Amino acid sequence: TTSLLFGGKACPTIIETSSRKKLAGEAVSISDVCFKRDGVYAMELGGPEVGRGCGGRGIIHGFETLEKLGFHDWGFDYVLLDFLGDVVCGGFGLPIARDMCQKVIVVGSNDLQSLYVANNVCSAVEYFRKLGGNVGVAGMVINKDDGTGEAQAFARNAGIPVLAAIPAHEDIRRKSASYEIIGKPDGEWGALFAELAQNVADAPPVRPKPQTQDQLLGLFSAETTGRDFVMEPATMFDMVGKEELVKPTLEVVYDAV
Incomplete structure (x- = not known):
């Protein structure tokens, strides 16, 4: 959505920017992650690198950052979360x-x-x-x-x-x-x-x-x-190609004293 708004340009993500700023010992500001066009302001939350994290956790981290940036006090007519x-x-x-x-x-x-x-x-x-x-x-x-x-x-x-x-x-x-x-x-x-x-x-x-x-x-x-369609239960024969072999249990049963 943000790429379409900005003419095919990738918007710096909150998660990536936050990580980079943290390594440099700097705080994230609105101007680092929020950009505008024709009266519409947009931010890209982003996500963790492929195979290295949970997308849900990335969202939680992103919202924690937004709250630090005063999310609840913003004075927009509408805020759309995609x-x-x-x-x-x-x-x-x-x-x-x-x-x-x-x-x-x-x-x-x-x-x-x-x-x-x-x-x-x-x-x-x-x-x-x-x-x-x-x-x-x-x-x-x-x-x-x-x-x-x-x-x-x-x-x-x-x-x-x-x-x-x-x-x-x-x-x-x-x-x-x-x-x-x-x-x-x-x-x-x-x-x-x-x-x-x-x-x-x-x-x-x-x-x-x-x-x-x-x-x-x-x-x-x-x-x-x-x-x-009527579901038909599978059998052990279907799974291994032969009749089920019943093996004696190896459980040790002690007689009551």
């Missing part, structure tokens, strides 16, 4: 767990894996609401919408509104791939994104109804999921 939907990890669920956001927007498309992740987000919101949290789901943005309707059905079943449906259009794909801003006010998609922005601002946070795995599968046709 996260992966892997909220089964405590780090990714941090903004929900700590009530650091007011409402969550799920982004998904018409495929099972995408909706599975969207459902995980709804489950996390409901879990923390039961623990006394105040965060709710404002709605869903359907991305790469091909008109098949599974994402709309999920949103309806989960009790959340559809804030916008971004079509699977070649012009959008091409502009996104080349780091062009798609929703310019005077462009072809300006009205669509203006409506999305207004809906995001107006939509109240609601408690979602997370779906079970079978309910998610029910959004797709039987031809897709093989729903009429």
